Amino acid sequence: MKIVKLKFLLVFTLVFAISCKNKQEKKVAKESEKKPNIVVIYLDDLGYGDISAYGATELQTPNIDALAAGGIKFTNGYASSATCTPSRYALLTGTYPWRNKDAKILPGTAPLLITTTQQTLPKVLRKQGYQTAIVGKWHLGLGTGHVNWNERITPGPNEVGFDQSYIFAATQDRVPTVYIDNGTVVGLEKNDPIEVDYKNNFKGEPTALTNPEMTTMKWHHGHNNSIVNGIPRIGYMKGGDKAKWSDIDIADNFLARAQNYVKTHKEKPFFLYYAMNEPHVPRTPHPRFVGKSGMGPRGDVILEADYMIGEFMKTLKEEGILENTLIVFSSDNGPVLNDGYYDDAVEKLGKHDPKGGLRGGKYSIFEAGTRVPFITYWKGTIKPAVSDAIVCQMDLLSSLATLTGTTDTTTDSKDILNTLLGKSDKGRGDLILEATGKTALRSGDWVYIPAYKGKNLREKVGIEVGNFPYEQLYNVKEDKGEQNNLAKSNPEKLTEMKAIFGKLRGIDYTKGVKEVEFR
Ligand code: NG6
Ligand code: CA
Secondary structure, eight states: HHHHHHHHHHHHHHHHHHHHHHHHHHHHHHHHHHHEEEEEEEEOOTTTTTTGGGOOOSSSOHHHHHHHSSSSSEEEEOOBBBBHHHHHHHHOOOOGGGGTTTOOOOOTTTOSSOOTTSSSHHHHHHTTTTTEEEEEOOOOOSSSSSSSSSOOOOGGGGTTTSEEEEEESSSSTTTOBBEEETTEEETOOOOOOOOSSSSSSTTTTTTTTOOGGGGGSSEEEOOOBETTTTEEEESSSOOOOEGGGOOOGGGHHHHHHHHHHHHHHHTSSSEEEEETTTTSSSOOOGGTTSSSSSHHHHHHHHHHHHHHHHHHHHHHTTTTTTEEEEEEEEESSSOSOSSSSHHHHHHHHTTOTTTTTTTOOOSSSSSSBBBBBBBOOOTTTTTOEEEEEEEEGGGGHHHHHHHHTTOSSSSOOOOOHHTTTTTTOOOSSSSEETTEEEEEEEEETTTEEEESSSSEETTTTTEEEOOOOOOEEEEEOOOTTTOOTTTTTTHHHHHHHHHHHHHHHOOGGTTTOOOOOOO
C-alpha cells in the first residue's frame, strides 16, 4: 500500500514539474516578444578616465566594468555638452542645445526649459506603450517663472513625458535641497513653507559669509549662500526644514526609488531615466564609503555610485527581467576636481587621471568636456565588443524610437540603433559639441575648434576650456590629447571642416564671421 502511494506521489510530482516547466517556457517566450525595458543610467561629471573599464588604475569600479565587459564599450561616446543642463536637454529632446539660447547651467528657480509641446524621449516611448519614469537629478527647470514650492510644481518632468518623477530640482549644491515627488516637495510641513531666491537672502537667515562657523564643508568659489546640513549652497532658501534631504543618503535613496520602480512596473515595458548625482559637488559619500578610495570624497562617491549600480543590476536579475532590459550608461559631462569646495579632490588625486588622457574637462570645448564613458548593455542580445564609432546621447531618441517600432525624424537625433546594439560599427559622421556657449565640430577622426575670445584657463577650476584667438584642428585618433594643432599645416582639412561646421551651425563664412557665439 505504501509503495503504491509513493509511486502515485512520484508520478504526480513529475507531471506537476513538467507542466510548470512548460508554463515557464511559455512565460519566457512571451517575455522575449515583449518590448525591452530601457534604463538610462546617467552620472554627473564622471570623466572619460574615471572608471577602471576606461583605463583607471587607481580606482576599481567592478559593477560598471561588468556592464562594459558584457556590452558595447564606446570609445567615442559623447554628451552633447560640457555642462549638465544642455547635455540633459539634448538627451531628453534629441535636439542640439545650442538651438535653445536658455540651455545653460540653470539656477534652481529657472522655468522649465523643455516646452510641453516639444518632442521628448519619454514621449516617444510612451506612445509605444511604455511606462516612463525619472529618478534623480533633473536640472532642466520647473514651472513657468515664479515657483511656489508649497504647491504642486508644474510644469515639470510629468508634463514633458514622464508618468512618474522623483527628482531634485537642480543640483546637490543648489537650493532648494529637497526631493520632489510628482511635483510635490516630499516631507514638507504646512507650517514651515519653503521660500527660494537666487538674488537676495531672507532676513536673518545665516549664510556661509555671515556664519562661516556653521559650515562643515568649506567653499572655495561660489557656494557661499544658504547653509544646509553644514554645507553652503548656491542660492538662498528659507523654511522647509523637515523636507531637506540628508546629503549622505541621496545615493541610497535614489537607488531604493529606482529599485522600487522596477519591482512595481515590470509587467509592462518601462523606460527609467536613473539620473545619479555622483561625482558632482558637494561630494558626500555615505559613511560606509568614506575613505574607501584613498582619493578623498570624489573617489569615494565614484565607488558609491558603482555599488549602487551593482545593486540596481541585482534587482533587474532578481525580478527576472535582466535579459529583457537595455541599459545605457553614460555621464552628462567631463570631470572637474575643484568645482567650488575644498574637498581634497585635487590634493588626494595621486596618479588618477579623470580625463583618461583627453584634454580639458568639464566646461571645456576640448575633448574631455564632452567625451564620456558610454556603454550599452543587454544581456543575451548585445554581444560584448569595443566600438570606436562616434555616438552621442542625443541619438538615443531616434535610435530608441526605432527599437520600439516607430521612427522619429523631427529632431537632430540620428538613428544609430544598429551601432548601439553592436550590429554596425558606423556611428554618426558629424557632431557639433558645445561648452558654455562655444561650439566645435567632431567629424570622423577630426576636431575643429573656431577661434574664441576669452582665456583658455578657467582658473578657479584649473581647466583649459579651449579659448584661443586662432582656429584649432586636431586629428583625435592620432592625437587623443589634442596637442598638435594642424590648422596651419593642413589647410585643406581645415577648409573642409569649416564648411561642414558652417553648414551645421548655419554660419556664412563668406560674410567674414570668425567667431561663433550664441549667448
Ligand atoms: C557652476 C558651479 C559648479 C556646478 C556647476 C553646475 C559655482 C562657482 N560653480 O556654476 O559648482 O554646480 O555650476 O554643474 O557656483 S553641472 O554639472 O550641473 O553643469
Ligand atoms: Ca554635470
